[in-house]
Amino acid sequence: MTTTVSTSDARPASSREVKVQQKAGARALKDVMAPVAGRLALGRVLAVISAVLAVVPYVALVHIGDLLLDAARAGSAVDGEAVDRWLRILIGAFALRLLIYFVALLITHLADITLGNVIRLRLVRRLSRVHLVWFTSTNSGRVRKALQDDIGTIHHLIAHQPVDGTNAMVMPIALMAYAFVIDWRLGLLAVATLPLYVAAMALSMRGMGEKTVQMDTRLSAVSARMVEFVTGITVVKAFGRVGRAHRSYQESADEFQEFYYNWVRPLIRVSSLGNSLLAVPLILLINIGGGAWLVHRGLVTTADVLATSLIALLIPYAIETLMNSTWAQQMAGASALRIVDLLATPVLDDAGPARTPASHGVVFDGVSYSYGSGDDAVLALDGVSLELTPGTVTALVGPSGSGKSTIATLLARFDDPRAGTITIGGVPVPEVADLYSRVGFVLQDPQLLNISLRDNIALGRPGATDDEVRAAARAAQVLDEIEELPDGFDTVYGADTGLSGGQAQRIAIARAILVDAPILILDEATALTDPESQHQIQRALSDLARGRTVLLIAHRPEVIRGADQIVLVDGGRVIATGTHEQLVTHPGYAHLWRNAHAHPDTETEGVR
Template identity: 30%
Template sequence: MPHGPMGKGGMGQAVEKPRNFNITMKKLLEYCRRYLPAIIFALAAAATGTVLQIIGPDRLKVLTNEIMKGLPAMINGKPVLGSIDMNAVSKIGWMLVALYVLSFLLNYIQSLIMATVTQAISKKMRSDISKKMNRLPLRYFDTVSFGDVLSRVTNDVDAIGQTLNQSVGTLITAITMLSGSLIMMFYNSWILALTAVFSSVTGFGFMMFIIKGSQKYFKEQQMELGHINGLVEEVYTGHNVVKVYNGSREAKEAFENSNRSLYKSAWKSQFLSGLMMPLMSFIGNFGYVAVCVVGAALAMEGRITFGVIVAFMMYIRLFTQPLSQIAQAMNNLQRTAAASERVFEFLDEPELENESGKNKVLADVKGTVEFKNVRFGYTPDKPVINNFSARIEAGQKVAIVGPTGAGKTTMVNLLMRFYETDGGEITIDGVPVDQVPRESVHAQFGMVLQDTWMFEGTIRDNIIYSKKGVTNEAVINACKTVGLHHFIMTLPNGYDTILNDKASLSEGQKQLITIARAMIQNAPLLILDEATSSVDTRTERMVQESMDQLTKGRTSFVIAHRLSTIKNADLILVMKDGDIIESGNHEELLLKNGFYAQLYNSQFEAA
């Protein structure tokens, strides 16, 4: 249904308010509270598996020392061969195998649980966004581009799922690895431990600096991604208009500007995050060198064994690797926070009034409609409807005419409660529409619009859309009534023909399908909004005949610019500047020689 001011396209994307990282992550944690037990179990498994990995090098130290006993030793200037306790070596070896196998199994369990949980969270988030769309007022979609909404459903939700899956477990594992390695290093040699820590502190400081500087770029990246999606959706849907008006250059410039902004923010965020891996690799290699030099000096003095140096070589890797993992995980969490902020902003948008407490419903509707001093404006300072009053009896065909911007479509939107009035009252069979749920109001209407909306599915599915228990006979009768049956039967699969990009239907044929759809709905009230404006004269006559069949026995509201199509209306309401300035049938209004007569004669002269 056409509504309100022009929706904001991708070129006019508003800058979103920044939100604190901690607040956003706390909100995401609250959102995931249903899955917290599984997450905690997975993280505990990851931490336990990491502890087992940390124990490994210490056992390897003992194994090395046992093997060193078998090397030749100088006693009184003569080399003497030692003996190796193979039982001890075998026991330590099997213990290492058991430790690493159990660690692998625990990390596998953690990965499996986190992959399942994060996908469940993504699924729930997409479902909540879908439900939220149905609870949002049309005012929201008047001011936000559809491409930006789609980006929140796809890009942002995917970013949350992927980074949670990859980062949370990695973060816990890395922190455990870092802490455990530090403890074990001090346990074995405090001098070598300080050497290793000192070589890594510098890298950690750089890492924190990079994390702090990269957050804003991840936020900008997600915003620009939504912006460019909105722009692409806007240009693609209006592709023909862009071509006809030679707007390709402007569209390309707008896209290039948006793409350039996305490139800058993405480049900065990825560049800063990409610095961490080579930085931490350098720190790790520097740590190896420092431990080897200091460890060799200590071994020469007999203060440590060779096994301690071997263990430290592994602990250095276990100590420095988590630093880079923590850095990468924190960067991913920054992206998660940016994406979560956009999703939660959407989920926090003001919704339509909760009408679960309204028990009154419209039943056995005859179709009497009355507007009583209705006032409305899309914004408070710009009223569109000033003081609209009219009464339409059941079964009447009412035409609403007037110049563009007079408020014709707005009145129909108010009647169907797509918007709420600022004042006055609208009743159906004497029942104010604001006293019954919106679903009950919508159920009383069938609609045929200028835009012939079709979805990918069979012709039959398009005709019986959302209507339950419709028989094939009813579908065929509706199509025969509108003169569409013969054409459908010429198609290869008849009523089972799939409507998609490959199905070539004219605008008139699509319009006849929408009229058949309205017939199947069999609602007591009918909206016809510019239903023949996009078809040729011959097709218009065919569509008009079908609509005449459709309006029989129903209260009908016809919005039309072609006044020749509404000459047989029982009542014509002439609107201008949000008010009814004339009313009556076609002949009466012509005799008045007023505004309607001027509109009609101007079209006749133009014809």
């Protein structure tokens, strides 16, 4: 999977683009959350009930305070029964509130787990049906971010925000309403600094939505550059390109750092001023100082002042929770948009009822194919027609970028042609039943997984017996080398030991042998291996190809000299078709042959 990053990914969006993206994010978030919308609504309802119940302890506290103060002034005994009753109400309401709050959080957390599973299943099902070429043109950081980071970002919005955010809104309103019920002057003291704080925060929050979207875009670019750098570190080091590859990542990180500092520096100054207006000492000074004066005037009681002062102290907590919820909403919108975009990735068309081919002959009829779409489309194949006769070897030759690999990938249905048809035994490829039991391939990159060598070989036939796996390894000329490993076939690729390129390629050949597909695609299977490995791989490929319909891709004509049919491809078109003897005088083929001998690689016998 490639990890190229478009320069447009990091381009700062305009104000209009940001607003459009915000609206799209809100719609995407609604779509993503739809499967658990009912549970989240229930969580919010329970949060409202819990928030309203938060008033009851304060009511009980005021009554208990009044009972104690009245008894003290009268010099009489405290009404213990009344105090006990209010204490029971206080404790009961507090416990009930916590229980309801816990149940609400439990519901939303279970909803979050369910939603995460639903999203991952939807993504896996979608990505399992997309065109396989999509994986070579799509940024792997984008997929990783959606499956891991973006689902994690939505977690707070699902598991916490419905309860914490609702509670942070309703509880202060309910408590402030009660503060005004106690005494309107104490209510005003409780919110005395709030208007100034709101003004300061409104100033600091200007453009927050746009900045959040820009920050998320820049972070995505940094993440993609990092994945690109780490994934390709072996290649860039081998060719001395570490500085350039690292610089690309460093530039993205520096751009993000500069953007973030320019945004945050003034924001911190204003928000610091605003937060100082909600500092606990200031709130207590205003409420207790003003309350003491009102008590002195006989307008309120000490219990009233104590209750409203405690209520005022809850305001900073509520505001902080609301701010966090707003931030989470912004980030979750961008994350949901990326998830929805992935879920909308075009998939291979359903071809209807599967059909069984009558033979294993392959026919390309007027096949055209383009990479991309619209004005950016690049024509890769233009009216390609050719026939692969059952049991023969057809070799594709031509300069790099001529369309050879595209022809092969279309036969394996990595994508569908834009025009024309490809048939196997008279059946269009999209309609072939169990296509990958009929079409096998060995590519330049063997693509082994971090599982045991036995499981790597049996990947196409999970139910294969150990004897069948061993037989495939023997035919691929790799059995002895596997058995010499400490754990043999139980060796985990990439963890227990490393394998040479030739060994890995022969394991991939063993996999193809075990599948025993009647049609075989060989795409430069020896291109990246040493001379000794090339010889062993060529022997294994010759055995594998025997009796099959083979499509062979090679840059070196000598590799395919013994092919039954050679197809010369250039510029996405079939230029000539014939045997080596028939094409040797063709100018294009002769040019390739001369270049091959002018820059000889290790001599290898052809696939026969």
